[in-house]
Amino acid sequence: MVHWIEGQTGLWEIVIGLEIHAQVTSRAKLFSGAATSFGRAPNTQVALFDAAFPGMLPVINAKCIEQAVRTGLGLNAHINKYSVFARKNYFYADLPAGYQISQHELPIVGPGLVAIDLSDGTSRTIRIERLHLEQDAGKSLHDRHPTLSFIDLNRAGVALMEIVSQPDMHSSEEAAAYVRKLRSILRYLGSCDGNMQEGSLRCDVNVSVRRPDEGFRTRCEIKNINSVRFMIQAIEYEAHRHVRVYESGGRIEQETRLFEASSGKTRAMRSKEMVHDYRYFPDPDLPPLTLDDAFIEDIRTSLPELPDQKKSRFINIYGLPAYAAGILVEDRETAEYYETVAKGRDPKTVANWVMTSLFGALHRSGREISDSPISADHLGQLIDLIGDGTISSHIAKSVFESMLETGQEPLAIVTAKGLKQVTDSKVIEQAIDAVMRRHPDKVALYRGGQVKLLGWFIGQVMKATDGKANPTKLSTLLKERLTES
Ligand code: ADP
Ligand code: MG
DSSP states (O other): OOSEEEOSSSEEEEEEEEEEEEEOOOSBOSSSOOBOOTTOOTTSSOOTTTTTOTTOOOOOOHHHHHHHHHHHHHTTOOBOSEEOEEEEEOOOTTOTTSEEEEEOSSOSBOOEEEEEEOTTSOEEEEEEEEEEEEEOOOEEEOSSSSSOOEEEOTTTTOEEEEEEEOSOBOSHHHHHHHHHHHHHHHHHHTSOOOOTTTTSEEEEEEEEEEOTTOOOOOOEEEEEEOOHHHHHHHHHHHHHHHHHHHHTTOOOOOEEEEEETTTTEEEEEEEOOOGGGGOOEEOTTSOOEEOOHHHHHHHHHTOOOOHHHHHHHHHHHHOOOHHHHHHHTSSHHHHHHHHHHHTTSOHHHHHHIIIIIIHHHHHHHTOOGGGOSSOHHHHHHHHHHHHTTSSOHHHHHHHHHHHHHHOOOHHHHHHHHTOOOBOOHHHHHHHHHHHHHHOHHHHHHHHTTOGGGHHHHHHHHHHHTTTOBOHHHHHHHHHHHHHOO
16 A cells, blocks of 8 residues: 655645535434335435425434434544524436435534544544535436336435545545545444445545645545445545556546446546535525434433444553454454453454454355354353363364364264374373384484484374373373383
8 A cells, every 4th residue: 555656756745535424323314204124116205305305394313313413423423503494406317306405514413533544553543624414315227128228216305424534645545544444434323334235335436646745735526435445446546546647637527427347447527616616595484493402411421332432441450462353343242252252261262263264264165253254252162172171273273174164063063073182191102002003214314413303203193182181291202202212
């Protein structure tokens, strides 16, 4: 990931600011009672208000207000007790009213902060400029008919939170970390499901470049990116395009662009409209929104433990490194799974099993931790079987594989397959003797000073016992036997 772009005429810094549209988790729309479920038949979730029938009036959905305040508090942001809904006028076929109700000069949430962790172990704070509530538009369907387009108004009027960052990010990695962190916070709060594939979380990415220590240059806005991977590609492409243009003596115009996944490139969509083009004015059908302290404080006291707090707790209570703690708290389910297993067990051993074996297996099978084939209880039992010497950690790996396949509890697998560790000295000694009898030449070499052969002997005896000999006991007994003459 680049931080600085090395052009032909010197270094360039990338500057990135993100506008994220997060669909509010609510059963009804922002100003109507129509349902919001994803994937329903077109135009089955549309109130007369959403279709802009004359004379229909908006009625604010209190749940959406609560979710916006909850999100503001989760982003360490200032809550504005007085905010105003405005009409943002533009024409588009999927916007029947000819305007979108949004918040313009006075949004419900003001400045806030989000901490991000980067792969080099450092952390940064990204400033949030504002969060405002607005309506989503409908959807135009262009692929159903050769010459006609269709309109689906199911999404029209669904509540969105637009979360605008300051231009504080300077690499695609930082932007990716920011989106992931924001998504994690929204999911903890339950104010947005964060599902980018379904469009519940969409990013507009603003990119510019500048010389070190120079003021900001013109930005281009890449609209509606719905995956973190595409966002990274779009930023890389766009920033390099700016450098190419500047270095060949050209100018960057402020414009709105589209990212094309097939080519990995961005292309111009339209020149950027200016704020005054929208003719914003306060919506005469909606009084200003006023919140009282009790409403805000009630929400504050109902906030769950958020990722940053949980991370600090994992570091303090379990002694985990910051990196591991950060990964384990990314989603609530993983954190809960970890804590269930870690209860009464060595926290670092547990973190290791969860982050390497379990995550690996989930990743291979494309599953989420919520439908892990291995329950937290079963993983705990497996770790206990190693701890009490029933199986070696080597054998535990293969028990883990069987647990993945069968969902059985570990002890049942160990018993059925006869995998219990052999700790009986007599049995181990017999195996040692058999190996020594078969390889008198190697015994002679060892006794002649080639002590490195010990590893080879351990391997042979392990093989002879199907890997079940207790490793510590085996090594002690073997040394004794080999040095006796
Ligand atoms: P608009 O709706 O016109 O795009 P907003 O204020 O909603 O304007 O969003 C502007 C976004 O662009 C913010 O996220 C801001 O951080 C970002 N931004 C502003 N200036 C620059 C710049 N020079 N380079 C990159 N991003 C920028
Ligand atoms: Mg914008």
